[in-house]
Structure formats: structure tokens, C-alpha cells
Amino acid sequence: MPNAAAPVSPADHILGPHDAPLTLIEYGDFECPNCRQAAPAVKLLVARFSSQLRFVWREYPLEEVHPHALGAALAAEAAGGQGKFWKMHDLLLAHQDHLRAKQLRTYAEQLELDMARYDAEIGDEVYLQRIREHQADGHRAGVRGTPGFFLNGRFVDASFGIEHLVEAVERVAR
DSSP states (O other): OOOOOOOOOTTSEEESOTTOSEEEEEEEOTTOHHHHHHHHHHHHHHHHTTTTEEEEEEEOOOTTTOTTHHHHHHHHHHHHHTTOHHHHHHHHHHTTTOOSHHHHHHHHHHTTOOHHHHHHHHHTTTTHHHHHHHHHHHHHHTOOSSSEEEETTEEEOOTTOTHHHHHHHHHHHO
């Protein structure tokens, strides 16, 4: 595995201080049950290490196994274009079994997005290139499934349990 995520850019979705010494990147899929299970632990890490850790979400929809993942990623990016990425992120993970286009539009309405803009951006797939770039970056870094975590650029294998991620962050934070 190449073992290095692409550097954080201004286009990334970031929680936490932009100059934090620790950077946790997740290549995630909104339809992935493991991503939903990891989300509470990630939120706890972000809260616990609030001054030391920045968290970055990158789109990595596994379209071959999750038929609604790409649509959800597009909806999240459209919400991000209106400053509400993280609210949409949380809604999508919480409602993972309800990610059809009509349901995604309902979530956008709940977030009070500009619906004309949302509809136009979804219809034109405005954010598809960004999603494809995230997928390509993840693929180059060796991501094979979701969630794919990188701490300060290095892969963290959380496939055997999210506690491995927590331990890695705690170890590096010392």
C-alpha cells in the first residue's frame, strides 16, 4: 500500500483547526454501514482532541456495492457548496437506508438549501469531478474499502475495529 493520502486542500471539508498538528482523513461512503458505525467515534475524537486534530472527509462512494452512494455524495457536495456539508453529512449517515434522489432532495429542503441551486447542481453533476478526484486520490493511496482512514498521511487499519483508530490518534497526540 502506498500509505499516503493526498495533502489537505482548501476544497476539502474540514472539522477542527486548519493548522492542527494531527490530520485525520476519512475516505467515506454515505451508504457504507462501517462508515456509519465509525462516525460516533470520529466525532468523539474530534471533540476530545479539539485543539490538536482536524478531520477531513473525502468522498469515496463504492458504487458497485452501494447504488445510492454516488447520489448521496453529490447531495453532500451540493450542500457543502451552500455551507452545510457537515449537516448533510450527518443526515446522510443517520438515514443511510433512505438515499434515493427524492429523499436526498427532502434532506436538502430540511437544511433550507437554495433548492433551485441544489436542483441545478445535482442535475448538472457539478461536483462529480471533485468526487472522482477524491476516488482517484484514495485509490492511489491504497484505499480498498470504506472507511479508509489516514492519520497524518499514513494509513490506519480500522477494519478490525474502530478502537485501532482511537489508539492511533491517542498515540500520535502524546
